[in-house]
Amino acid sequence: MKLQQYRKENKLTLAAFAELLNAKTSGETIYPSAIQRWETGTIPRQENMRRVMEATGHQVTFADFYDEPKRRAAG
Numbered sequence: 001m002k003l004q005q006y007r008k009e010n011k012l013t014l015a016a017f018a019e020l021l022n023a024k025t026s027g028e029t030i031y032p033s034a035i036q037r038w039e040t041g042t043i044p045r046q047e048n049m050r051r052v053m054e055a056t057g058h059q060v061t062f063a064d065f066y067d068e069p070k071r072r073a074a075g
Contacts, residue, residue: 003039003056003064003065004039007035007039014035014036017055018031021035021048024054027048028047030048030051043066044065049062049065
């Protein structure tokens with residue numbers, strides 16, 4: 001699921017999602033403008049991507065930041 005889709009389905013503004021990410025860990029402060037950049041194509045740093053995954057209950061994953069379709073398991 002794309003980050004913007006997750007936010008909209010959960011009725012979270014950019015500011016509210018930033019607050020959620022910042023409350024989860026004591027790492028670098030994430031600002032709404034960074035989230036907006038992530039939603040429009042910038043790939044977050046590994047630590048920030050981990051924070052997004054945790055905050056979204058892994059509904060948004062590494063693969064969701066890339067345009068390539070997810071691969072299905074064989075079988």
